[in-house]
Amino acid sequence: MHIPHDAIQRYExxxxxxxxxxxxSxxxxxLSGLAFFHPSMYWLTHLFGGGPWTKILHPFLGLAMMLxxxxxxxxxxxxxxxDANDRKWLLKAGEVMMGNEEAAPPAGRYNAGQKVLFWLLALCMLGLLITGFLFWRPYFADALPVTLVRLATLLHAVAATGLILLVIGHAYMSFWTKExxxxxxxxxxxxAWARMNHPAWYREVERDR
Ligand code: HEM
Structure with missing residues (x-):
């Protein structure tokens, strides 16, 4: 792999x-969760060794993702x-999406959109974890009131839908922002990438060089 001598490391x-x-994960x-989301997607259980196996594996796969x-x-x-800079950035997010990056205050290591996305991902993950435990049969659900278990099932689906949409947005944006x-x-x-997409971070990196 050829790394230019003046490249900046972003991830270890x-x-x-x-x-x-x-x-x-x-x-x-x-995929294992969608298999139970609607009967039209039940065929996905073939990927995991059939219905019972999918049901057994899904919570563990979810825990691996959480880990x-x-x-x-x-x-x-x-x-x-x-921070305060990010709040200003968010007000200008529409213009940034239209390609007018200069309209918003210079972004640091992550722009405010990425930061909001990070916390929304964390919220969905936490929601999935808590609600998932509540209806993890036979370990927990059998000891709990049925109304709680039903509510947990509904909220699990809501959090999963949120997570899927966020990840699609995240992957899309990461291809959209070239490099x-x-x-x-x-x-x-x-x-050049750092200067264009994260000017405040670029200045910090330059200062510390
Ligand atoms: C195929 C799917 C994915 C692609 C193409 C992708 C791409 C990327 C890229 C390019 C970055 C670096 C962004 C930057 O440094 O500015 C990144 C960071 C990150 N990704 Fe992904 N990603 C994918 C899946 C996921 C999934 C499934 C999750 C979580 C459920 C996730 C969570 C994160 C987090 C937390 C960061 C660090 C950004 C931050 O802290 O704000 N990614 N990803």
């Missing part, structure tokens, strides 16, 4: 591995704290 090896294990947990999210989250959460993908596959970005 461990962060990239956590991210891709997270992405893979998201896909398998989602990888926590591993990555512990490395990046402090870069996602929202971002390389940051999370190979770990580095060009100075």
């Amino acid at each position: 090896y461990g962060e990239r591995v956590s991210h891709w294990l997270l992405a893979i 998201f896909i398998v947990a989602t 990888f999210f926590v591993l990555l989250g512990l490395r990046v959460w402090h870069h996602n704290l929202i 971002s993908i390389r940051a999370i596959t190979e770990g580095w970005v060009t100075r």
Whole structure:
């Protein structure tokens, strides 16, 4: 792999591995969950060895996803704290989407859109974890009031829908922002990318050089 001598490192090896294990576990947990979302998707159970096996595996696949999210989250959460600059950025988000980046205050390591997305992902993950435990038969659900179990099932589906939409948005934006993908596959970005997409972060990196 050819890395230009003036490239800037954005992700360390461990962060990239956590991210891709997270992405893979998201896909398998989602496919095994969708299998039970609607009868039209029940055929997905074939991928996991049939209905009973899918039902047994899904919670563990979900826990694996949660584990990888926590591993990555512990490395990046402090870069996602929202400040006054981000609130101004969010008010200009429409213009940024239209390609007019200069209309918003310069973004740091992550722009405010990425930060909001990070916390929404975390919220959906937490929601899935709590509600999932509440109807994890036969370990927990049988001891709980049926109304609670039904509510948990509904909220689990709501959180899963939210997570799927957020991840689609996240993956779309990461292809849309050219060269971002390389940051999370190979770990580095060009100075031009940093200056254009995250000018305040670029200034920090330059200062610390
Ligand atoms: C095929 C799917 C995916 C692609 C193409 C993708 C792409 C990317 C890229 C390019 C970055 C670096 C962004 C930057 O540094 O500015 C990133 C970061 C990140 N991704 Fe993904 N990703 C995918 C799946 C996921 C999934 C499933 C999750 C979580 C459920 C996730 C959570 C994150 C998080 C937490 C970060 C760090 C950004 C932050 O802290 O704000 N990604 N991803």
